[in-house]
Amino acid sequence: SQSFFLTNNGAASINWSLGVSSPLFTVTPGGGTLAASGGGTAVTVILTALANTLTVGSYTNNLSFTNQNDTVVQIRPVVIVVQPVVANGGFETGDFSYWTEGGNFGYCSVVSSPTYAHSGSYGAEMGPYLSLGFLSQNLNTTPGRIYLFSWWLDSPDGQSPNEFSAAWNGTNLVDLVNMGATGWTNFQYFVTATANSTAIQFGFRDDPTYLGFDDVSVTLVPSPTFQGVTRASSGLNLSWNTQPGLAYQVQYTTNLTTPNWINLGAAITATNSSVSELDTNALTTSHQRFYRLQMLP
Numbered sequence: 342s343q344s345f346f347l348t349n350n351g352a353a354s355i356n357w358s359l360g361v362s363s364p365l366f367t368v369t370p371g372g373g374t375l376a377a378s379g380g381g382t383a384v385t386v387i388l389t390a391l392a393n394t395l396t397v398g399s400y401t402n403n404l405s406f407t408n409q410n411d412t413v414v415q416i417r418p419v420v421i422v423v424q425p426v427v428a429n430g431g432f433e434t435g436d437f438s439y440w441t442e443g444g445n446f447g448y449c450s451v452v453s454s455p456t457y458a459h460s461g462s463y464g465a466e467m468g469p470y471l472s473l474g475f476l477s478q479n480l481n482t483t484p485g486r487i488y489l490f491s492w493w494l495d496s497p498d499g500q501s502p503n504e505f506s507a508a509w510n511g512t513n514l515v516d517l518v519n520m521g522a523t524g525w526t527n528f529q530y531f532v533t534a535t536a537n538s539t540a541i542q543f544g545f546r547d548d549p550t551y552l553g554f555d556d557v558s559v560t561l562v563p564s565p566t567f568q569g570v571t572r573a574s575s576g577l578n579l580s581w582n583t584q585p586g587l588a589y590q591v592q593y594t595t596n597l598t599t600p601n602w603i604n605l606g607a608a609i610t611a612t613n614s615s616v617s618e619l620d621t622n623a624l625t626t627s628h629q630r631f632y633r634l635q636m637l638p
């Protein structure tokens with residue numbers, strides 16, 4: 342949130358109103374009266390759920406404060422900055438900034454060689470000898486939310502011994518030993534946060550040469566919302582947005598005062614960005630139904 346404070350230094354009271362340029366936030370209050378000689382009020386700007394759909398970047402919006410007594414307008418900017426969950430996940434700073442180094446971190450560096458950079462100008466060249474070196478970072482996360490954890494790995498020549506591991510919140514997701522020549526490979530895992538801070542850690546070893554490592558990202562999976570409900574001859578057709586690879590369960594109830602929800606068919610695993618399901622009993626078995634969506638871990 343962000344706060345503004347309005348003050349009336351004049352001898353007469355001022356009626357004021359507020360114009361908002363964006364659906365990305367709400368503002369409270371939206372207008373009122375400032376008492377004479379020092380009357381004031383605080384205005385609070387709060388992000389809406391729509392802000393969660395923004396990609397990484399900076400977004401400038403304006404608030405228009407209008408003095409209704411003389412129609413004078415003052416503009417104040419509201420800047421929304423969306424940062425990646427993983428800082429410097431592509432090593433584009435040219436070094437290991439924001440990462441914590443550990444273990445045997447010899448022969449590890451950030452280089453501009455295209456052999457070790459999957460995208461952008463830089464990538465990590467990782468070649469600890471005899472034992473693992475580690476890169477870790479603590480992320481800001483929301484408990485109970487699902488994230489897509491992704492990175493790119495390259496074993497250019499497949500010489501061994503080598504090893505690579507990745508962990509989310511202390512749990513190993515993968516541990517690869519003596520990989521062959523793989524080329525750049527994308528690893529993706531759906532993971533669930535259990536706390537406001539979550540640790541990610543990668544382990545590396547390549548005795549003869551080096552592994553390439555780049556483009557680490559953790560992306561919040563949006564909560565599913567119904568996009569449309571249409572009536573068909575055989576029932577109600579429900580559609581919603583999805584994340585490919587995740588499973589969704591539609592549930593219904595005929596009475597919101599009871600805690601029991603009933604599964605509408607089996608869970609559906611999404612293969613694209615939207616899914617629909619037909620409730621063939623909606624028009625024949627009850628005079629009302631309420632629906633909700635669950636995203637399954």
